[in-house]
Amino acid sequence: MLVRRISQFFIVYGAGIGFLLALKSILGLSDYVIPGPLEIWDTGLAVAHGYLYDVLNTLGVAMVGQVLSIIMAFSIGTAARKSSWIGSFIKAAAYNIQAYPIVAVAPIIFILLGDGFAARLIIAAMICYFPLLLSVVSIMSEPITDIEHFYLATGRMRWQLEIKIRAFENIQKLTTVISGSATLAMAGTIVAEFIAANAGIGHAIRIALYQSDLAKILAALFLIGIFLSLYQGTLEWVGEKIINKWVIVDQEELP
Amino acid sequence: MFLECRDLGYRYPQSSEFVFQNIFFELDTPGFHALFGPSGVGKTSFAKLLTGDINGYIGKILKKKDATFLYTYNQERLPGWSSIGRHLEKVTPPGMTDLCRELVEAFGMEPFMTQKFSQLSLGQQNRINLIRYLLQDFDLLVMDESLANVDERSKENIIFRIKELFPQKFFLYISHNLMEVSKFSDAILVLLKAGKQPQTSLIKGLNIHRNDVINSPELDAVLLGIMNAC
Numbered sequence: 214m215l216v217r218r219i220s221q222f223f224i225v226y227g228a229g230i231g232f233l234l235a236l237k238s239i240l241g242l243s244d245y246v247i248p249g250p251l252e253i254w255d256t257g258l259a260v261a262h263g264y265l266y267d268v269l270n271t272l273g274v275a276m277v278g279q280v281l282s283i284i285m286a287f288s289i290g291t292a293a294r295k296s297s298w299i300g301s302f303i304k305a306a307a308y309n310i311q312a313y314p315i316v317a318v319a320p321i322i323f324i325l326l327g328d329g330f331a332a333r334l335i336i337a338a339m340i341c342y343f344p345l346l347l348s349v350v351s352i353m354s355e356p357i358t359d360i361e362h363f364y365l366a367t368g369r370m371r372w373q374l375e376i377k378i379r380a381f382e383n384i385q386k387l388t389t390v391i392s393g394s395a396t397l398a399m400a401g402t403i404v405a406e407f408i409a410a411n412a413g414i415g416h417a418i419r420i421a422l423y424q425s426d427l428a429k430i431l432a433a434l435f436l437i438g439i440f441l442s443l444y445q446g447t448l449e450w451v452g453e454k455i456i457n458k459w460v461i462v463d464q465e466e467l468p
Numbered sequence: 469m470f471l472e473c474r475d476l477g478y479r480y481p482q483s484s485e486f487v488f489q490n491i492f493f494e495l496d497t498p499g500f501h502a503l504f505g506p507s508g509v510g511k512t513s514f515a516k517l518l519t520g521d522i523n524g525y526i527g528k529i530l531k532k533k534d535a536t537f538l539y540t541y542n543q544e545r546l547p548g549w550s551s552i553g554r555h556l557e558k559v560t561p562p563g564m565t566d567l568c569r570e571l572v573e574a575f576g577m578e579p580f581m582t583q584k585f586s587q588l589s590l591g592q593q594n595r596i597n598l599i600r601y602l603l604q605d606f607d608l609l610v611m612d613e614s615l616a617n618v619d620e621r622s623k624e625n626i627i628f629r630i631k632e633l634f635p636q637k638f639f640l641y642i643s644h645n646l647m648e649v650s651k652f653s654d655a656i657l658v659l660l661k662a663g664k665q666p667q668t669s670l671i672k673g674l675n676i677h678r679n680d681v682i683n684s685p686e687l688d689a690v691l692l693g694i695m696n697a698c
Contacts, residue, residue, distance in 0.1 A: 359545045363597075366521070366538050367604050369559070381549055459549055 214453070215446035222442045226435060233431075248428040256428035257435065264417060268436040271402050271413040272444060274330065278337030279398035282345055283391060285338070290349030291376050300354070307346050315339045316404055323409040333405040333413065340401030341394050348390040352383045384459065388452030395445050399437070469530065470638060471495040471518065471608065476527035478513055487513050488667050491527070493657055495608075495638060500631055502641045502649040502673065503610075504694060505659035511642050514659060515539055515610040518640070532607070540601045541612035542594050546585040552596050553581030556603075564603050567633070571599045574629040576622055590617035595626070602630070608638035615643075627652045628678040650690040651676050658697040669697035 230253070237247040244252060293303035319336050326332040353376065360378050364370040380387060406415025414433050421429035477489030487510035495501060503511050516522040518529060519539035531537065546555050560568045572578055575595045580588060588596065598614045615623045627648075630639065643649050649656055653673035660667050671693045674686060 359543050360547055362521075362544055363540075363559075363600065366519070366540075367559070377549075378547055381547065 214449050215443070218442040218446040218449075219439065222438045226438055229434075230431065233427075245425070246427070253428045253431055256426070257432040260417075260429055260432050261436075264414060264433055264436050267412070267414040267417045268433075268440050271406060271415060271437075272399065272440050274333050274413065275337050275395070275398040275402040276444070278334050278402060279341050279395055281334070281338040282342035282394065282398065285342055286345035286349045290346055290353050291372075293350050294353035294376075294379075304350055304354075307343065307350065310343065315343070315401070316408075319405060319408050322405075328409045328411045333402055333410050336405035337398050337401035340404070341398040344397060345390060345394050348386070352386055353379050355379065355383075357382045381459065384456055388449070388456065392445050392448035392452060395448055396441065399441050399444075403437070469494065469496055470498075470532045470535065472528075472530040473518075474528040474530070476514075476517070476525060476529065478510065478517060478525045480513075481524065488659060489526070490666065491659075491668050492666075493668060493670070495640075495655065497654065498636050498638050499654045499675065500627065500639045500641060500652055501655040501657070502643065502653035503657050503659065504643070504646070504649050506661065506698060507644070509659045509661055511659055512541070512612055515612055515640060515642060518608070519610055535607040536605055537608045537610070538601055538604060538606045539610040539612065540597060540614055542597075542614055542616040544597045545593070546596065546600075548584055548586055551582050551584055552577075552588070555585075556581075556596075556600060559600050560603050561605065568599070568603055570633070571602055571629075574633075575599055575626055591619065591622070594618060595622075598626075602634070606637065608640060610640045610642065612642040613644075614641075623648065624652075631677055646691060646694060650674060650687060650694065651682065656690075656694060658694055660698065671697060 230250075233247050234250065236242065237249075248256070289303060289307070293300045293307070315336065318339075319332075322332050322335055326335070357378050360382070361370065361375065364374060364378075402413065403415035403418070406413035407419050408415075410416050414437060418430055418433050421427075421433065471494065473491050473493040475489075476491040476493070477486050479486045491514070503515060505511050513522065516539055517525050519537040521539050546552060550558075556568055556572070572581065575598070577592065577595055577599065580592060580596075585593060585596070594614055594616055595618060598611065601609055615626060618626065641649070641653060651674050654675040656671045656673045658669040658671060660669065671690060673690055674682065676682060
């Protein structure tokens with residue numbers, strides 16, 4: 214799975230570079246607009262060390278932000294699963310707030326918190342949080358009647374059991390949503406860094422943009438892609454392990 | 469009176485058509501009773517009204533005070549995270565362990581207790597589901613196609629065992645199998661299509677027990693009675 218993800222990224226990245234070089238060739242663009250392959254390679258080697266640190270920095274913030282958003286989404290999502298007044302209120306609020314672009318709120322966060330770690334983390338978590346919340350709410354508010362009926366009829370149903378049943382029955386969806394949200398967390402962190410932060414690969418891309426250095430941007434994109442693929446691949450692997458352990462029948466149990 | 473329905477009627481929410489109406493029905497003798505009728509006449513809705521799984525009816529349902537009514541159906545599933553044996557352990561009330569063991573044996577489920585629900589055949593799934601309901605505290609258990617996909621011999625054995633183990637309980641068995649309803653049930657409430665008046669017909673079944681010999685003319689009479697009512 215991990216290998217497949219990385220090889221897919223190489224194909225997409227290669228196609229992107231190929232497209233740019235074709236564009237350069239067809240339109241006769243200068244190296245200043247789109248650098249040649251050799252310049253891209255040389256620039257990549259030159260910035261690799263510094264960008265590697267920046268990407269790891271960004272990935273670290275994205276990971277913490279994602280964990281935070283998962284915790285928040287599951288807490289709020291499970292509270293909102295009931296068709297009670299508070300449940301409906303949380304759902305309506307979540308749908309309305311997520312419709313508002315978080316990036317537009319980002320400047321306020323930077324004004325209030327400055328351009329350090331906290332601002333990046335909050336923006337990453339917020340961008341990742343709302344889609345996660347909507348998925349969790351939709352999964353957790355859907356009763357699994359065929360299983361839950363017995364517990365309801367016999368008075369055994371507890372909220373913990375209800376959540377366990379719904380999570381178990383939707384484990385595949387939940388792991389997919391969580392691994393998918395890694396992209397959002399990473400995008401959120403990069404956007405935050407791009408807007409105003411003082412570190413991370415988004416910050417490096419902003420500097421490269423001011424220098425109109427496409428080679429540096431392409432090098433940054435390459436590292437972002439590689440590390441995001443690695444991170445998502447790892448999440449999917451962990452998700453698969455959880456599913457195997459919890460859901461798939463253990464052959465040793467068979468008589 | 470254990471259960472009485474007076475002028476009972478029901479229509480689905482947002483529907484102007486009644487699924488059934490003007491139903492009068494009494495149940496006062498414990499045992500194995502049945503609810504029979506063609507598909508779509510509202511057997512499940514009727515059963516769910518009795519057990520309180522759905523509301524919004526007209527008329528009256530009078531139940532014996534503090535009586536517990538349970539409804540089980542053939543598509544219920546057990547959680548998949550543990551074996552069925554472990555699940556049964558968890559849902560068996562204190563003091564019912566022996567009964568649990570007896571039911572597992574009588575229902576032919578002993579060899580499968582280490583398996584997970586999804587590994588069982590449909591008939592085995594229905595049997596294990598019924599076992600867990602039988603272990604609960606109930607006065608009336610509605611069994612909605614609860615023995616579907618179970619072979620005839622096992623089904624017969626299970627029904628006989630239920631009659632032996634729970635002589636003081638009420639059972640309302642919903643099935644489309646005319647023969648088994650006629651043979652095993654005491655009172656058979658035949659539910660007819662909407663618009664027919666009266667909408668129900670109560671027929672006395674053979675209510676056979678283990679080792680009883682079936683009297684063919686009597687069985688024919690019951691079968692004919694149900695067919696004519698439908």
